[in-house]
Amino acid sequence: MSEPSAETALPQAPGPAERGADPVISETFVSVQGEGKLAGVPSWFVRFSGCNLRCTWCDTPYASWNPDGHRRGVAALLAECAASGVRHAVVTGGEPMIFEAVSGLCAGLRDAGVHVTVETAGTVFRAVHADLMSISPKLSSSTPAEGDPRDPKAAWRRRHEERRTDLDALQRLIDAHPARQLKFVVCGPADLEEIRSLLGRLRGWAPDDVLLMPEGVRSPEPAVRSWLVEQCIHLGWRYCTRLHIELFGNQRGT
Template sequence: MRVAETFTSIQGEGGLIGTPSFFIRTTGCNLRCEWCDTPYTSWRPEGVWRTIADLIAEVPGGVRHAVVTGGEPLLWAPLPALAAALRARGLHVTIETAGTIHQSLACDLMSVSPKLANSDPGPAHATALRDDHRARRSERHALRRLLAEYRCQLKFVIGAPSDLEEVEALLVELGVAAREDVFLMPLGTRRDELAERGRWLTELCMQRGYRFTPRLHIDLWGDTRGR
């Protein structure tokens, strides 16, 4: 599979925040989010071809969690074999996905981040690209299967208070009533914008029962690749 980077850091988002983890970032994505923070996996994909054996050999001895992220890792047919090999090493495996593609595999957590309208490419981009992104992010069949078949957390990127209306409409559509595994995360890659959005977003979480997640890796190291 083609991999943009591997690195060891702490999980910066969601329910396992702060957990030391080995990250495998695949390249390639079926979406084109306007605010994508890893354009080297989507808009301008880069990476090298890696074997599963090479990736497993790179796992540090003291780490017990592995995160396969992207890009969109579910695009890759070898992903089930990679997840199985990581688990065979005794690792807890998280797959991070936008929820537009389904694969059958063994993992411990499917971290699903459905994309909202705030992700749509702006008017500077071709109409066909914008329409394709909207259609792909709005696909629900794969998302429903992931929620039904895996231990999931849902993570939404929030840029404005009005985004919450879209989140709640989607949760109703999906039949998700419990909010303990629904995380709201501020949009941004700078500490100042994350702090500003985080202040009002935490208030919304407290009012409506969602879980707030910061972007801890950015708080600690800034928008630094490999952290």
């Protein structure tokens, strides 16, 4: 198995060498879904390693800023899911939609009778099966700051800003997946205006699809939680917990 180095293995967008190759998988594990409409559901997780973005607050840097993992074939992943006995799968990352293998994996899970959630930032459209398409568009508050030591030449700051919103990809994902959620990480009041503006440029979503989640890898302060709950009531959107953080803390494999 090959192991990616922190700098070279992005798969930022699959190049010729990446097409058809087994994807780099950072981790697989069984836990309960922590976020979104299916929070609390026992699920088998598969995390693709590599991302075309670099969110400043990324909670899975081992699949973005410093991608780790091993190449694994789709057949082996399907066998592992089947052996887990769990009937829900969460295909996540990193950014799973930049990997060609995600289509075969999702089709195989569907054929095995497993409910499939795909978690994506919505910057890439790819035809995949998903019983729930979980789209998490990235706001300007996600962009790495100037002077971020992880990004000394600000190259990722520039790329992230160029890539983080692709209206065409977002619209195609919404149109292709009637079972969907639009999950936003909220850092503060300015984000709400940006979310409204973005949603105003998209068609076909319902208020029930929109979830707001406080930023952070710890349980939010009560004041932050209360503020965001009030906003959700006012806007008619959903408040989104991070159940896995409350249950297990910020740990890998949960």
